[in-house]
Amino acid sequence: xxxxxxxxxxxxxxxxxxxxxxxxxxxxxxxxxxxxxxxxxxxxxxxxxxxxxxxxxxxxxxxxxxxxxxxxxxxxxxxxxxxxxxxxxxxxxxxxxxxxxxxxxxxxxxxxxxxxxxxxxxxxxxxxxxxxxxxxxxxxxxxxxxxxxxxxxxxxxxxxxxxxxxxxxxxxxxxxxxxxxxxxxxxxxxxxxxxxxxxxxxxxxxxxxxxxxxxxxxxxxxxxxxxxxxxxxxxxxxxxxxxxxxxxxxxxxxxxxxxxxxxxxxxxxxxxxxxxxxxxxxxxxxxxxxx
Amino acid sequence: xxxxxxxxxxxxxxxxxxxxxxxxxxxxxxxxxxxxxxxxxxxxxxxxxxxxxxxxxxxxxxxxxxxxxxxxxxxxxxxxxxxxxxxxxxxxxxxxxxxxxxxxxxxxxxxxxxxxxxxxxxxxxxxxxxxxxxxxxxxxxxxxxxxxxxxxxxxxxxxxxxxxxxxxxxxxxxxxxxxxxxxxxxxxxxxxxxxxxxxxxxxxxxxxxxxxxxxxxxxxxxxxxxxxxxxxxxxxxxxxxxxxxxxxxxxxxxxxx
Ligand code: SF4
Ligand code: SF4
Ligand code: SF4
Numbered sequence: 001x002x003x004x005x006x007x008x009x010x011x012x013x014x015x016x017x018x019x020x021x022x023x024x025x026x027x028x029x030x031x032x033x034x035x036x037x038x039x040x041x042x043x044x045x046x047x048x049x050x051x052x053x054x055x056x057x058x059x060x061x062x063x064x065x066x067x068x069x070x071x072x073x074x075x076x077x078x079x080x081x082x083x084x085x086x087x088x089x090x091x092x093x094x095x096x097x098x099x100x101x102x103x104x105x106x107x108x109x110x111x112x113x114x115x116x117x118x119x120x121x122x123x124x125x126x127x128x129x130x131x132x133x134x135x136x137x138x139x140x141x142x143x144x145x146x147x148x149x150x151x152x153x154x155x156x157x158x159x160x161x162x163x164x165x166x167x168x169x170x171x172x173x174x175x176x177x178x179x180x181x182x183x184x185x186x187x188x189x190x191x192x193x194x195x196x197x198x199x200x201x202x203x204x205x206x207x208x209x210x211x212x213x214x215x216x217x218x219x220x221x222x223x224x225x226x227x228x229x230x231x232x233x234x235x236x237x238x239x240x241x242x243x244x245x246x247x248x249x250x251x252x253x254x255x256x257x258x259x260x261x262x263x264x265x266x267x268x269x270x271x272x273x274x275x276x277x278x279x280x281x282x283x284x285x286x287x288x289x290x291x
Numbered sequence: 292x293x294x295x296x297x298x299x300x301x302x303x304x305x306x307x308x309x310x311x312x313x314x315x316x317x318x319x320x321x322x323x324x325x326x327x328x329x330x331x332x333x334x335x336x337x338x339x340x341x342x343x344x345x346x347x348x349x350x351x352x353x354x355x356x357x358x359x360x361x362x363x364x365x366x367x368x369x370x371x372x373x374x375x376x377x378x379x380x381x382x383x384x385x386x387x388x389x390x391x392x393x394x395x396x397x398x399x400x401x402x403x404x405x406x407x408x409x410x411x412x413x414x415x416x417x418x419x420x421x422x423x424x425x426x427x428x429x430x431x432x433x434x435x436x437x438x439x440x441x442x443x444x445x446x447x448x449x450x451x452x453x454x455x456x457x458x459x460x461x462x463x464x465x466x467x468x469x470x471x472x473x474x475x476x477x478x479x480x481x482x483x484x485x486x487x488x489x490x491x492x493x494x495x496x497x498x499x500x501x502x503x504x505x506x507x508x509x510x511x512x513x514x515x516x517x518x519x520x521x522x523x524x525x526x527x528x529x530x531x532x533x534x535x536x537x538x539x540x541x542x543x544x545x546x547x548x
Contacts, residue, residue: 047432052341052427052428052429052430055343055429055430056343059343059430074432075430075431075432076428076430076431076432076435076436076439077343077428077429077430077431078426078427078428078429078431078436078439078443079426079427079443082426082439082442082443083439085443086439086442086443090442155422155423156423157426157427183420185420186420186422186423187329187330187339187341187423187427189339189340189341190330190336190339190340190341190420190421190423191420192339193338193339214338214339
């Protein structure tokens, strides 16, 4: 009896397990199929990679593009340095790429892998404190004060952690801020929860962090003067890659992202859109031109 | 069909149904935890995790509370009914080469591995703020993102993930290798299971024939280490000594192996 039962279980379990496994992963493709069915680029698809910091802006922008123009955007957001390395030296390919750091766009263009690029948006750094600012921080210089508990995440994805450390350095407070850090973290987005919870008095983060749903109401936000920002991580660009199969769709996508509707998503996510007076000033300042 | 057979059939299908629902709801979360979660200890930092698309962002609290509650009430029932990795192990166990060969002292000593793994996870999480060991692929195509994670992860993440994948695959050789010897969740649930009221128990009428542990995929018996309360053994007991309940009906000739 037991052996029969075992054979029965085995067969049933394998069949049942396979079916359930298939259904478990089905929802992931469903959205793409639905989006692809109508609009100018119906049935088309475009592979877009960007710096991971832009994910909260790209996701709604991509959805709006799909809705307006049809087709599907196959989007990946990850540390631009890593994606860039795969694109520059490895076998990776994508059709549209939006990197952080101007030099990366220029290097890809130099290799002929990026056909053209344009300014997309700019980031800025701010100080965050717990609600009510219990330590009474007024400026980044206050991180030098005795007893102020900071939170530094130097091992966070570069340039996130490294850039925040750069801000501290340029502000002349890096020694004290590092010494007074409640711990040295490895992920800004994860570690900053300890500022929201009041375990630390202040941290330097990109403004975009304060726009994440979880942190939207979690902090007091204090601006940091632009003179303390390290230049490389500030500008983001977007460009068409040589692997773009449907160039019309790639160009329409870039135009959409750099147009009013797309740029609104970037503003909402905490960036300064290139399509703004401030954006144009920063493009000039950092020399973001495809020459 | 006798009523006993009908009850057995119902028990069988209820478990398969719960497994199917669990697979549908948390298999993707499990996949992310193993293959894309950038943290040393997956599944626990979901609320502030940078991986935007991980279903864990919605599920983590309910899943963790659910596992805890099930552990307090039913011991390792999560393993037997809902864990996708457990289901994979169950599938593998049907064809495992060394079925019934890894038992006794070795299995007993190796069984401590899951407690060591749980302790390491606790130190990493509470003592070291759950460091990030991979470049988070924040969002992206399912397979490509996994490939990118492997390409850009730090060595520690690769080691952690290789150990998990390797020991899951070892289940093809030694049944339930990961669950019996290495899974930290299994370790924590095993401890909770010691105090959980609802479980399969063995009555005095047990003749120690050993049919139950020969049937059990985890090569154990009710009330012993690694029992997941799945109930598979109940149907093979010739003297009907295995029952589900809150109280022991006296003890058979049990020794802890
Ligand atoms: S021991 Fe771990 S992997 Fe195995 S079923 Fe339990 S929770 Fe899942
Ligand atoms: S519980 Fe039943 S099957 Fe297991 S050893 Fe005792 S008599 Fe045999
Ligand atoms: S001893 Fe019985 S109830 Fe426990 S895991 Fe094995 S088959 Fe399932």
